[in-house]
Structure formats: C-alpha cells, structure tokens
C-alpha cells in the first residue's frame with residue numbers, strides 16, 4: 001500500500017511575495033476590477049473606423065469593457081457582466 005505524505009510548506013519566492021502584496025491592496029470602492037486576474041485596465045475596441053477632419057468616426061464596437069491583461073493572454077474576460085433581466089408574467093389567481 002502506497003504511503004501518502006504531506007509535502008512540507010515551501011517558502012514563497014520573490015515573485016510570489018510581490019504578487020500576494022499586490023493582491024492584498026484594497027481597491028477603492030466602486031472601482032472596476034477583473035474577476036479573473038485582478039487587473040484594472042479596461043479595453044474597448046472599434047473595427048472599421050474612419051478618419052474625418054482629424055477625428056475618428058464610425059466603426060463597430062467589437063469588444064466592450066474587456067480586461068486588457070486577459071486579452072493579451074488570449075482570454076476574453078468581460079469586466080462588467082451583462083445581466084439579462086427576465087420579465088415574468090403575473091399569474092392571475
């Protein structure tokens with residue numbers, strides 16, 4: 001029968017200590033933060049915009065309020081979840 005042993009707790013390396021320090025910083029109330037990575041950079045992308053008189057005009061919003069850091073790793077993580085409100089009909093008794 002195999003013996004199961006509990007591995008000894010190893011010390012954190014510098015990278016892990018810095019990561020934990022950053023995660024322990026309290027975020028200001030109401031600030032939008034990524035639920036996946038904890039990033040606070042919001043990204044909006046527009047496809048097909050034109051330049052008219054020195055200003056950006058038109059285009060289609062393709063990514064709205066997505067996490068920039070997750071996007072750089074190829075993961076789409078919306079920072080503001082879209083909640084669909086379901087309307088229910090009242091039942092007459």
Ligand SMILES: [Zn+2]
Nearest residue numbers: 034037067070
């Ligand atoms: Zn993220």
